Amino acid sequence: MAENDGLIGVTVLGATGSVGMNTLDVLARHRDRYRVAALTAHTDSERLFACCREHRPELAVLGRAGDAAALQDRLREAGLDTQVLSGPEGLEAAARLPSADYVMAAIVGAAGLLPTLAAVRAGKRVMLANKEALVMTGRIFMDEVERCGAELLPIDSEHNAVFQCMPPRAAGADLEDVGVERILLTASGGPFRTTPLSELHAVTPEQACAHPNWVMGRKISVDSATMMNKGLEVIEACWLFRTTPERVRVVLHPQSTIHSMVEYVDGSILAHLATPDMRVPIAHALAWPGRMRSGAEPLDIVASGRLDFEEPDLERFPCLALAYRAIAAGGTATAVLNAANEVAVQSFLERRLPFTAIPQVIEATLDAVEFHAPDGVDAVLADDAQARTVAARMVARHASRAAP
Numbered sequence: 306m307a308e309n310d311g312l313i314g315v316t317v318l319g320a321t322g323s324v325g326m327n328t329l330d331v332l333a334r335h336r337d338r339y340r341v342a343a344l345t346a347h348t349d350s351e352r353l354f355a356c357c358r359e360h361r362p363e364l365a366v367l368g369r370a371g372d373a374a375a376l377q378d379r380l381r382e383a384g385l386d387t388q389v390l391s392g393p394e395g396l397e398a399a400a401r402l403p404s405a406d407y408v409m410a411a412i413v414g415a416a417g418l419l420p421t422l423a424a425v426r427a428g429k430r431v432m433l434a435n436k437e438a439l440v441m442t443g444r445i446f447m448d449e450v451e452r453c454g455a456e457l458l459p460i461d462s463e464h465n466a467v468f469q470c471m472p473p474r475a476a477g478a479d480l481e482d483v484g485v486e487r488i489l490l491t492a493s494g495g496p497f498r499t500t501p502l503s504e505l506h507a508v509t510p511e512q513a514c515a516h517p518n519w520v521m522g523r524k525i526s527v528d529s530a531t532m533m534n535k536g537l538e539v540i541e542a543c544w545l546f547r548t549t550p551e552r553v554r555v556v557l558h559p560q561s562t563i564h565s566m567v568e569y570v571d572g573s574i575l576a577h578l579a580t581p582d583m584r585v586p587i588a589h590a591l592a593w594p595g596r597m598r599s600g601a602e603p604l605d606i607v608a609s610g611r612l613d614f615e616e617p618d619l620e621r622f623p624c625l626a627l628a629y630r631a632i633a634a635g636g637t638a639t640a641v642l643n644a645a646n647e648v649a650v651q652s653f654l655e656r657r658l659p660f661t662a663i664p665q666v667i668e669a670t671l672d673a674v675e676f677h678a679p680d681g682v683d684a685v686l687a688d689d690a691q692a693r694t695v696a697a698r699m700v701a702r703h704a705s706r707a708a709p
């Protein structure tokens with residue numbers, strides 16, 4: 306603990322988002338254990354102001370310098386001595402802040418990579434929601450965790466579930482060494498699991514963001530509708546649990562009651578069940594290896610009733626197959642996949658690309674960009690940038706073809 310109040314300092318990167326606000330909700334229930342060290346947001350200064358008033362962090366960060374200066378004035382007027390910084394340097398300062406013991410990495414997309422890595426390099430307990438950071442940098446990220454003595458705890462509900470069902474494992478041991486046969490990653494199938502395929506081209510961002518079981522940010526909601534989210538999660542699972550995609554089986558489970566499972570060589574399957582509420586994995590990662598109340602409704606196992614399982618349909622969800630293709634290609638292919646997906650999803654959200662063209666843009670980008678075995682983060686970012694350029698061109702081409 307960096308300060309003498311006996312409290313654990315927690316920084317929340319992406320505090321104004323869905324995971325960020327859930328984290329603040331859990332922290333507010335345990336003010337006797339945790340102190341909020343730093344909070345960051347991209348543009349939502351109104352919400353960040355409200356969060357600062359409630360949690361009184363030492364540091365707050367916004368994307369633009371002008372917004373940061375305005376927030377600094379408002380906070381001073383409100384009697385708070387929170388310092389406000391901006392831009393990438395501000396984010397890294399928040400991630401490295403000496404008074405923060407834990408860092409919640411809850412920025413969405415590639416924008417979270419450098420601040421999340423900064424938290425890793427500062428040896429923090431890193432609670433990872435920002436799966437894109439790990440998908441982009443894979444081995445580099447995991448090597449930095451090891452080298453810097455950081456603690457990595459998964460927040461993604463599936464990976465948190467797997468973490469809870471896994472046996473302890475010495476560094477370097479394989480899954481087989483501890484009797485694990487495979488990981489069963491559950492997926493709800495999103496809002497279009499049963500929509501006729503012929504109707505998918507016309508679905509709107511509003512329909513795609515209306516997830517049946519979870520309330521989340523817009524990008525991950527679209528990823529859930531295409532099942533790219535599950536593709537990114539397979540990649541995430543391979544790195545977090547040091548295994549290969551052959552040992553990760555995706556299972557459709559529409560109720561989202563089981564958050565994932567671990568299958569053992571003796572035939573045992575351990576499952577993690579809870580209501581679909583991100584406060585469950587967040588409280589787990591904060592309290593680990595202990596337990597504390599999360600604020601989530603307990604799961605009523607009788608009322609929840611059925612547990613259904615299905616094989617995912619790769620014709621309906623081509624993004625899942627593209628993710629497997631990128632894992633098999635290795636190197637920066639998963640960063641290219643992620644970048645192309647971010648561009649395609651943003652274009653869909655801005656109504657410049659139909660839903661069914663999302664996988665087309667990603668596939669065309671994977672075909673066009675050359676992958677490398679990256680020697681560092683800069684090499685990953687170079688391929689990420691190239692993929693964004695190519696994907697944007699594919700989106701524009703699509704729009705010009707579709708024009709009347």
Ligand code: NAD
Binds near residue numbers: 519
């Ligand atoms: P969100 O869109 O609700 O929030 C994103 C946060 O990141 C906001 O605070 C925003 O201000 C900040 N942000 C956005 N762009 C930024 C930029 N360029 N620079 C700095 N900050 C920026 O997203 P979310 O749903 O909370 O998801 C956050 C991450 O957690 C994603 O990686 C997502 O995949 C993962 N995740 C989310 C959920 C969930 O339930 N929402 C579940 C599992 C994993």
Ligand code: MG
Binds near residue numbers: 462463538
């Ligand atoms: Mg998930």
